[in-house]
Amino acid sequence: xxxxxxxxxxxxxxxxxxxxxxxxxxxxxxxxxxxxxxxxxxxxxxxxxxxxxxxxxxxxxxxxxxxxxxxxxxxxxxxxxxxxxxxxxxxxxxxxxxxxxxxxxxxxxxxxxxxxxxxxxxxxxxxxxxxxxxxxxxxxxxxxxxx
Numbered sequence: 001x002x003x004x005x006x007x008x009x010x011x012x013x014x015x016x017x018x019x020x021x022x023x024x025x026x027x028x029x030x031x032x033x034x035x036x037x038x039x040x041x042x043x044x045x046x047x048x049x050x051x052x053x054x055x056x057x058x059x060x061x062x063x064x065x066x067x068x069x070x071x072x073x074x075x076x077x078x079x080x081x082x083x084x085x086x087x088x089x090x091x092x093x094x095x096x097x098x099x100x101x102x103x104x105x106x107x108x109x110x111x112x113x114x115x116x117x118x119x120x121x122x123x124x125x126x127x128x129x130x131x132x133x134x135x136x137x138x139x140x141x142x143x144x145x146x147x
Contacts, residue, residue, distance in 0.1 A: 007033045008025070008034045009034075010061075011039075011075065012036070013039055030131035040067040040068070040071055051084040059135055060090075060091060060138075073101070076105060076109070091112045093116060094115065
């Protein structure tokens with residue numbers, strides 16, 4: 001995969017938040033390959049297809065917590081329990097500032113927890129910074145062996 005084929009799974013049921021995140025990523029050319037899942041069930045199906053070789057490897061998952069069908073916490077739990085996705089970076093991007101959510105996400109192995117800012121410029125900068133870090137600066141292993 002070349003650097004211009006970045007693969008992001010964005011899981012969020014708010015069309016407005018998705019559009020804002022995509023706009024922020026596009027501004028810095030980080031939105032080349034983004035798959036959007038509107039609920040937790042769709043996210044898990046997509047992850048399963050990627051694990052089975054039906055898609056390019058993911059570099060990062062941006063995951064909201066308050067999702068229909070399957071909650072973001074359950075999606076995170078599934079990601080961490082599957083040997084094929086266990087090491088996939090997961091960034092929680094949510095409006096929840098509740099301490100139990102924060103603690104549970106880190107307990108389950110979230111890589112980062114970002115509360116969605118309400119103001120557009122602040123939100124745009126936060127997403128751009130996340131994209132830059134996880135897609136450009138972060139160096140994951142080429143292939144994690146499953147034992």
